[in-house]
Amino acid sequence: xxxxxxxxxxxxxxxTLILWLLSNLGGTLWLLLDFAYTRLDDYSIALMVxxxxxxxxxxxVPLVVPFFLFMSQLQANWPRRTMALTGIILFFLxxxxxxxxxxPMNSLTELLPFSLPYGVAAVLGVLWxxxxxxxxxxxxxxxx
Numbered sequence: 807x808x809x810x811x812x813x814x815x816x817x818x819x820x821x822t823l824i825l826w827l828l829s830n831l832g833g834t835l836w837l838l839l840d841f842a843y844t845r846l847d848d849y850s851i852a853l854m855v856x857x858x859x860x861x862x863x864x865x866x867v868p869l870v871v872p873f874f875l876f877m878s879q880l881q882a883n884w885p886r887r888t889m890a891l892t893g894i895i896l897f898f899l900x901x902x903x904x905x906x907x908x909x910p911m912n913s914l915t916e917l918l919p920f921s922l923p924y925g926v927a928a929v930l931g932v933l934w935x936x937x938x939x940x941x942x943x944x945x946x947x948x949x950x
Contacts, residue, residue: 822870825931832927887936898925
């Protein structure tokens with residue numbers, strides 16, 4: 807089954823890459839501040855967690871266009887913001903399961919302090935990217 811890529815798909819891909827970048831930068835910055843607050847030497851741990859999160863989440867990016875196609879057929883009347891938030895939550899859970907297999911942790915609750923900043927940054931990114939449009943007032947044409 808082939809899909810033709812329209813301008814809406816390119817917009818989705820562009821927003822997905824922007825969201826990927828924002829969530830990884832935001833989550834890594836949050837962890838960097840959290841780790842360096844108690845000990846400045848621990849900044850490298852946050853950077854390594856950020857690199858691992860970026861690589862793991864990049865593997866999920868190609869699933870976004872099929873997800874939006876599937877969701878638009880399943881729930882055609884949902885706004886894109888709701889679909890994006892649903893996708894973020896589902897992909898966040900999927901990434902946590904994937905990271906749990908890759909990172910030596912005993913439980914998902916031990917992984918959550920490392921992954922939660924990325925989830926929060928992704929939700930904030932969705933709220934910003936799919937937020938209400940900012941209306942710019944057109945200049946008035948009053949006769950002088």
